[in-house]
Amino acid sequence: MIKEVKNGVLYFDGCNTVELAKEYGTPLYLMSESDIVGQFTQLKDCFLSKYTNTRVAYAAKAFSPMAMFAICQREGMCIDVVSGGELYTAMKIGFPAERIEFNGNNKLPCELEAAIDYGIGRIIIDGLQELALIERICREKGKKVQVLYRVTPGVKSDSHDYIVTGKKDSKFGIPLDEDVIFPAVEAAIASDYVDFLGFHFHVGSQLHDNGSHLQALDIILNLVKQVKEHLGYDVTELNLGGGFGVVYTDENRKPYSYFMTPMMEKIEGFFTDLGVVRPAIVIEPGRSIVAEAGISLYTIGSIKDIRGVRKYVSVDGGMTDNIRPALYQAQYRGVIANKADAEPTETVTICGKCCESGDVLIRDIGLPEAEAGDTFAIFSTGAYGLTMASNYNKNPIPAVVLLKEGSHKLIVRRQSYEDMLACEVLPE
Ligand SMILES: Cc1ncc(COP(=O)(O)O)c(C=O)c1O
Numbered sequence: 001m002i003k004e005v006k007n008g009v010l011y012f013d014g015c016n017t018v019e020l021a022k023e024y025g026t027p028l029y030l031m032s033e034s035d036i037v038g039q040f041t042q043l044k045d046c047f048l049s050k051y052t053n054t055r056v057a058y059a060a061k062a063f064s065p066m067a068m069f070a071i072c073q074r075e076g077m078c079i080d081v082v083s084g085g086e087l088y089t090a091m092k093i094g095f096p097a098e099r100i101e102f103n104g105n106n107k108l109p110c111e112l113e114a115a116i117d118y119g120i121g122r123i124i125i126d127g128l129q130e131l132a133l134i135e136r137i138c139r140e141k142g143k144k145v146q147v148l149y150r151v152t153p154g155v156k157s158d159s160h161d162y163i164v165t166g167k168k169d170s171k172f173g174i175p176l177d178e179d180v181i182f183p184a185v186e187a188a189i190a191s192d193y194v195d196f197l198g199f200h201f202h203v204g205s206q207l208h209d210n211g212s213h214l215q216a217l218d219i220i221l222n223l224v225k226q227v228k229e230h231l232g233y234d235v236t237e238l239n240l241g242g243g244f245g246v247v248y249t250d251e252n253r254k255p256y257s258y259f260m261t262p263m264m265e266k267i268e269g270f271f272t273d274l275g276v277v278r279p280a281i282v283i284e285p286g287r288s289i290v291a292e293a294g295i296s297l298y299t300i301g302s303i304k305d306i307r308g309v310r311k312y313v314s315v316d317g318g319m320t321d322n323i324r325p326a327l328y329q330a331q332y333r334g335v336i337a338n339k340a341d342a343e344p345t346e347t348v349t350i351c352g353k354c355c356e357s358g359d360v361l362i363r364d365i366g367l368p369e370a371e372a373g374d375t376f377a378i379f380s381t382g383a384y385g386l387t388m389a390s391n392y393n394k395n396p397i398p399a400v401v402l403l404k405e406g407s408h409k410l411i412v413r414r415q416s417y418e419d420m421l422a423c424e425v426l427p428e
């Protein structure tokens with residue numbers, strides 16, 4: 001049991017969360033290594049070990065400390081980076097270059113140069129000008145890189161509009177208009193500076209239905225067929241992106257096999273019929289690896305009961321460590337960690353300490369009576385919490401503690417006020 005209650009106290013991966021709050025301070029992110037490894041194990045069982053020539057590239061944007069990259073390295077995973085900063089993190093720990101893939105709709109020349117210098121495995125080209133930019137850099141450096149094209153399949157997905165990426169009106173990917181995509185593929189095939197491997201799509205995030213993945217896959221397989229027919233070229237790699245949904249409140253999380261099995265069956269059947277060796281298949285899960293492995297801990301402070309309206313319970317963090325409720329109206333569950341088995345007696349709203357009315361973490365949650373000094377725990381905050389954290393109101397970014405079966409270690413130290421001032425210069 002990753003989460004359990006003992007003597008009224010919430011334990012996570014064998015650790016007493018109230019003690020952790022005292023030892024490391026709050027706000028605090030906890031990450032369960034056991035849960036992260038458990039997700040990788042499930043992917044190994046239903047995908048990596050079941051089918052040859054497959055890879056998982058963890059989408060680092062979900063949670064990107066060096067320690068996470070090290071877990072990926074140890075577990076034999078690849079990683080998907082989307083910025084010079086994520087790439088630098090990988091380089092810092094000596095992450096094997098060939099296991100890094102680079103995504104992004106506006107990769108900067110300096111980012112591409114660093115990636116090509118490091119010898120990264122793949123660049124996922126996201127727009128028409130990017131090929132020329134990569135070719136120029138490779139020409140100057142006397143290098144060659146492996147590339148895929150990210151395409152927009154033009155499918156709808158059932159998720160928040162801000163995290164849907166597969167529709168045609170998107171800043172990501174290349175549209176599938178014939179007069180756009182075929183010349184682009186021809187140019188990549190003909191290039192002396194890139195090896196063109198195939199196609200990439202990512203339909204969106206936090207999906208609980210495999211429909212849009214399967215629809216996008218059909219579209220991409222049709223493209224593969226057309227590329228063979230028109231250009232006589234067999235692709236050697238397909239990347240199906242990530243997007244697999246997790247539990248925040250009462251969602252019905254589907255196992256990875258719910259997505260992977262029908263996709264792999266479709267792919268295997270298609271290439272058998274085409275009489276072509278199946279290309280390598282890559283996926284890029286981010287959220288599903290780390291979201292449920294995270295808990296955020298806060299200390300309750302001011303409590304305001306606006307009679308007949310709402311009771312606000314304030315915590316010592318907020319939108320600075322978890323922007324998702326404010327940005328996507330995301331919903332979370334939580335408990336008072338030191339009263340974890342007490343019955344709810346009132347409905348309250350958990351708000352942060354930032355100067356924004358929208359700084360609400362959980363609206364209308366049933367809790368036992370909250371008191372100043374209680375430790376409040378919010379579940380499923382492991383993805384896109386720390387990585388989207390900000391210094392708004394000059395609040396320092398919290399520490400991260402990695403838990404494993406009762407042991408705990410600091411993997412990101414809490415920012416100090418000095419850290420926040422470190423880049424500032426006072427004019428003479
Ligand atoms: C290209 C790409 N790959 C992977 C991901 C990871 O998605 P998720 O965290 O939903 O698995 C994203 C983000 O949505 C993405 O844009």
Ligand SMILES: N[C@@H](CCCC[NH3+])C(=O)O
Nearest residue numbers: 061163165205324383384
């Ligand atoms: N940041 C988003 C996910 C972005 C996915 C990347 N394209 C979230 O928290 O849900």
